[in-house]
Amino acid sequence: MSLFDARAARVTLTVAAMLLVAGLLYLLRHLLLLLVFSVFLAYLLFPLVRLLERGCRRRVWAILAVYAILLVGLGFLGGAVGRRLASEVATLAEKLPEMSQRVQSGAVVGSVLEQRGWEAEQVREVERLVGGYTHQMVGYAQGAIGRALKWLAGAWVIVLIPVFAFFVLKDAEAIMAGAAALLENRRHRQLWRSIAADVDVLLADYVRALLLLSAITFGVWSAVFALAGVPYPLVLAAIGGALEFIPIVGPLSAGVIVVGVSLFSGYEHPWLLAGFLLLWRGVQDYLSSPLIMGRGAELHPALVIAGVLAGGEIGGTAGMFLSVPVIAALRIIWRRLREPSAERAASPPRAA
Secondary structure, three states: OOOOOHHHHHHHHHHHHHHHHHHHHHHOHHHHHHHHHHHHHHHHHHHHHHHHHHHHOOHHHHHHHHHHHHHHHHHHHHHHHHHHHHHHHHHHHHHHHHHHHHHHHOHHHHHHHHHOOOOHHHHHHHHHHHHHHHHHHHHHHHHHHHHHHHHHHOHHHHHHHHHHHHHHHHHHHHHHHHHHHOOOOHHHHHHHHHHHHHHHHHHHHHHHHHHHHHHHHHHHHHHHHHHHOOOOHHHHHHHHHHHOOOOOHHHHHHHHHHHHHHHHOOOOOHHHHHHHHHHHHHHHHHHHHHHHHOOOOOOOHHHHHHHHHHHHHHHHHHHHHHHHHHHHHHHHHHHHHHHHHHHHHHOOOOOO
């Protein structure tokens, strides 16, 4: 009896190769994250590139024209709201240390309860309870923000994302064709092309929908906050628009930040503001998002929550951001892989 088992050796080598690939992906996680954001930017700009390509006749010139339009648009946007936004950010930054201290000690909640007629002993008990938990929450939030800012601090990130997006826009079709050519089996090539086409549509719709939802949130919040006299309306609206990109956790965090800043700043109607935020969340989740996002990225809410939590554990804020498109893409792959077997099961048996 031979001591060498070929099947066991193949299984061992396969597992070792998978572990090696997983370790390599972990070591290159920052580069992969950079590439992912570059792909998202490419999906965002591709419709305009395709439109201008008809007149420019060469994709390279169309891409350069889109980049020029983007720079000019950002310049106009910065000139329109940049000064006021910078002023609000500077003013809020001066008060952040005091605000953080009051939040961690529970004094913000205590002052609100005192205004509602609570007794001093009850207020102190609530402050101790809130202070015990908020200290950990604030520390976690500061750590997450610090890691994100550290990654974004380098100018190379800002430069390399549009550089990589340029090459994705220029050579996407050639890359896909080359990947398909590596598969020798004709049926496997067809399966790859169908999966790639479905994922392409999914990511394109998802990225553009997120940007539109973010822009809508910024526009509506800035207008409502300015009319209602909410302090720092542009800063809070910008935070809400930016956190719209992170499923579930982002909008919830934005709402907590807005209500917390309004309470600390002495805004007279914080609970009306909280009611507006809840109403707006319902509008976004049940009206705007289904209309804009389409059916391609529809997932069960429990699956989304689990995916966001798992993404946060694996990749932090970036993992939360990528959780929904990854789960939706895996669902597409699973559905495509099941189609051939389903078709074979549904087809009548051949005569002997």
